[in-house]
Amino acid sequence: MAIDFTMSAEQRKIQKMAREFSENILAPVIPASDKEPDPMLAYQKTKGAYIEAYKAGIAMAMLPKEYGGAGLSCLDYVIACEEITSIDPGFACTCLCNGLGLMPVLWYGSEEQKKRFLGAATSDPTGTYLSAWTAGEPPGGTGGTANFDSPLPKAGIGMTAVREGDHFVINGKKKWSSSPGWDGLGTNTQTAIIRTDSSVGGTEGLSAIVIERGTPGITWTFLNKEGHRTTSNAFVVFKDAKVPVDNLLPGAVGNGDLVINRNFAWSGPVAAIAAVGVARAAYEDALKFLKKNTAGSLTPIIRFQNAGYIMGDVAAKIESARYFAWRAADYLDKHSQHAELIGAMCKINVTETMIDCVYKCMQIVGVNSLSTEYKFGKYLREASILPIYDGGNMGMQRRRVHGIIADENFNPRAIMDDDFVKFEKSMEAIGTVADPVSKSRGIMQAAE
Structure with a gap:
């Protein structure tokens, strides 16, 4: 990616395709699916849209062309994901989980396994493969x-x-x-x-x-x-x-532990861009509301400083979050899809920031944001999930960052210099045992 953040013609094509799919095919099925109380029926209501996503190459977009996938780079994938998550991050998660299930085969499988499993995933005539x-x-x-x-x-x-x-x-x-x-x-x-x-x-x-x-x-x-x-x-x-x-x-x-860390680092910028997509949708809906409604005054709400300043802050945070997700995805592409440090940092920072953005939109819209007439309740529900999955920001994500930066050989300028940061077993488990020194002393004293 050019440092000026300009999307290539191909990336704009990918963005346009994902946006058209999301707005024209996905959006119509989401309200009924989200409101369906039975979780299996709710899922099944998205099946038709999934088949169309499979046919369009979206469902297996992360897999290389040599195994039948779309061969999108991590950066290209993130660009497409923002458009889908702005409509519904749940459906995007269905597609992402194909990657969580199949990328380990690409990384750690034999050539026979890659052909067998990845080939089957990309050649399903029914378009329903999961x-x-x-x-x-x-x-x-x-x-x-x-x-x-x-x-x-x-x-x-x-x-x-x-x-x-x-x-x-x-x-x-x-x-x-x-x-x-x-x-x-x-x-x-x-x-x-x-x-x-x-x-x-x-x-x-x-x-x-x-x-x-x-x-x-x-x-x-x-x-x-x-x-x-x-x-x-x-x-x-x-x-x-x-x-x-x-x-x-x-x-x-x-090395199953390293597979977990690598998988959740790979999905880090995707979770981040999902948070961007949700916050973007909330921001756009809030802006429409504020420009349309006066709340009994002589001017639309957006003309008041409080509303304008807060919405300006929300817009800036969404922009910066998008670029962080792009940067983390670009790092994955440059380092053999390893981003154990920046992938976690990106997910933590962006998903937590975007919850605040969604809530700020609700504050400015006011009590009407609670009405099912609008989508803010759904935006808040979706945004609140993103920091707690993939092992959780307060679980393995922050622990991975902690383990890496605590290492004696860690270079604090590595990400800035675009250098590879290797994640090793010795960096796991930091802080998972309470006061191990005192416990070990107690064991020794008991032995004496």
Whole structure:
């Protein structure tokens, strides 16, 4: 990308295509989907739009052309995503989760696996193909997405895969899998983070395995959510599910923890641009309201300083947030889709800033922003989700940033100089154990 932030002719074409799809095909189905109380039916109401997105190359846009994808760069993808998220970030999440499920195959799979799984994902004649990302686990016990990198031997991911001959036998529970499929019987594939070596705990012994639809021993349940109701998440139970050993991603053996960090760094600028899209929509709607209504005065509300100043601040924050998302995506493109530091910083900064922008719009519109006649309630629901998913800003996202900058070899000017910042296992788990020095002393004293 040129430093003057000028989009190329091809990028403008991508933006135009995504905008036309979003406004003409997606927008009409969202109101009914968002209001549908049954989470499965709500999801299914977007299926027709998804098929059109698949045919247009949007649903698998992040995959390389050599495997049948659209071959968009991370930056191109972010530009397209803003247009979709300005209409509905939930639907955009459905498409993004294809990437969360399939990018690990691209990064860590064998050539045979890439052709098999990515090729199938991009050549579905029905246009309904879905992939899922299955990493987080239910709270309580050892689970929970945000504590997956705890170094304690009995913490972190508890789902296990035990090898028996040419299969793994998988047992455990997962929560927040990105989709249970259109019918609740599973996506075409899901990439799951599983403990393949139970002799070690914490971040050790984790791997990534691709699990295909129809595998016996797996049950899916739709989760009912406050926001992102147009997409789906699942609670998944594995009971003696047998998966071929050939589905283990060889580059991820023992490094499932790094797969999680890389995946959520890759999605960082996408989550950020989703927040930009939501805030942009709220800002544009608020501006229309303020120019149209007088609130009983002799002039439209926008003519008052308070309204004008606040809306000007909101506009500036949206612009700066967009450029941060572009910058993080550009960094991904330049560094082999590694952005563990700037991807997290971007997601944290932008998603939290955009919540404030949406609320500021509601304040200026006033009590009418609560009316279902307008969309501000939905904007607030959607914006509030973005900081708490992908491991959570107050969970793994900030912890990753902390772990990197605390490293003795960290160069604080690396991002500014566009240098590669490597993320290593030694940077995980920082701050996850309370006062480890005191605890270790207590253990030693007890031993004495």
